Amino acid sequence: MSSSNQNIDIHDEKNYDPTVWVPKAHSHGTKDIWLKFWILLGLTVIDVAFYFLMAPSMARNIIFIALGVIKAVYIVGTFMHMKHEKLSLATMVILPMFFIIFFLVWMMYEGNFWGSF
Amino acid sequence: MSTQTISKSNTWKGGNSPFNVSYGKLMMWIFLLSDAFTFSSLLIGYGAIRYSFPSTPIEQIDELQLSFAENVQEKFANGADAHHGEFFIPALRDSGVFSEFQWPSPDLVFNHFPFAHGLHLPLIFVSLMTLILILSSVTMVLGVEAGQRGDKNEVTKWMFWTILGGFAFLSCQAWEWTNFITAGATPWSNPYGPPTFAALFFLVTGFHGFHVFSGVVLNIVIFINNINGTYERRGHYEMVEKVGLYWHFVDLVWVFVFTFFYLI
Structure with a gap:
């Protein structure tokens, strides 16, 4: 472990200073990272398989979006370290995105009507 | 090196990082x-x-898979690149597959691969x-x-x-x-x-x-x-x-x- 050349301990919350304070980092190993890589690769292969084997339809679009959301969960959870963060931080970031999904579906539905004029 | 010693009730009262x-x-x-x-x-x-916009009908896409195969043969016969620019797009515009009133299938637009000119590889x-x-x-x-x-x-x-x-x-x-x-x-x-x-x-x-x-x-x-x-x-x-x-x-x-x- 390398040591800090500063006099105060940058990991200690008792001398909390937002410009330098940082929680102590600890590794969760590389096994989980490689597992998630193979899962993401597998999901992309499933995407391609559906693209070539299933005729275009709304059901197929829903499958693609669902697979995209699953991929997002693994990227945010493992790669972006979110599953090891506090629940309050995860909620702050993820909750607003649910409204986006609602808005996306709504506007696709609206777009359908613009075309029918 | 003691961390995490601050009690929960003080977390949001300043002087530390509530989100850790x-x-x-x-x-x-x-x-x-x-x-x-x-x-x-x-x-x-x-x-x-x-x-x-309406989507490209599936029958039109299927039909084009066949015309692509012919396209490749023509390319090798003439020695010219019979792909998009010269042959493909004008023909599809004439037949109405590519029109201003219909959303093109990405299948028919992004189908290139390096070193595989003229092949249909969506x-x-x-x-x-x-x-x-x-x-x-x-x-x-x-x-x-x-x-x-x-x-x-x-x-x-x-x-x-x-x-x-x-x-x-x-x-x-x-x-x-x-x-x-x-x-x-x-x-x-x-x-x-x-x-x-x-x-x-x-x-x-x-x-x-x-x-x-x-x-x-x-x-x-x-x-x-x-x-x-x-x-x-x-x-x-x-x-x-x-x-x-x-x-x-x-x-x-x-x-x-x-x-x-x-x-x-």
Whole structure:
């Protein structure tokens, strides 16, 4: 472990200073990272398989979006370290995105009507 | 070295970090949330405009798979490139498959692959781009993990691979754009169908590509800082983690660009 050349301990919350304070980092190993890589690769292969084997339809679009959301969960959870963060931080970031999904579906539905004029 | 000694009731009363993350990392998360809104607005706009046009009928796509096979034969017979620019697009415009009133199937637009001229290979190239970006995301998170252990040399190694992956992705995107532009697409005209298709393609992939470019620049800064021992002296490698968050976000956005532009 390398040591800090500063006099105060940058990991200690008792001398909390937002410009330098940082929680102590600890590794969760590389096994989980490689597992998630193979899962993401597998999901992309499933995407391609559906693209070539299933005729275009709304059901197929829903499958693609669902697979995209699953991929997002693994990227945010493992790669972006979110599953090891506090629940309050995860909620702050993820909750607003649910409204986006609602808005996306709504506007696709609206777009359908613009075309029918 | 006692940490985590502050009781729960004091967490939100100031003097410590309620989220147990550093100031910089919290700000990075908030920035990424705002950037996610920006990309969402682009994709929501795309979704609305995409569904205000009818899709290309499946029968037309099936018919074209056959004409592509003939196309290849013709190419080898004449020795000329009978692909998009010269033969393909005008013929499809005449037959009404590519028209201003019908959204083109991505199948018929993005079907090129390097060194395979004239072949109909939809989705294969974008899948390769997706693989490159996921791989560079993995090397990035391996670099972050090495930083958590304070292993300077390993951080250098993984950052190098991440930068290389970023350049590979940008090169692929440049190739994809070149194909689309040489076929005659501009932000205000599109030989494949409605001009908005080309406009949205340039806007969204361009916006994403610029994020990738910025990410590569940030990665190079981290790479050089790490070689100079900046983080070793600082006592922690959190800067690698913060830039890593941005890099993963770029990968995350690509997952949805891939889904909405190429799959649907």
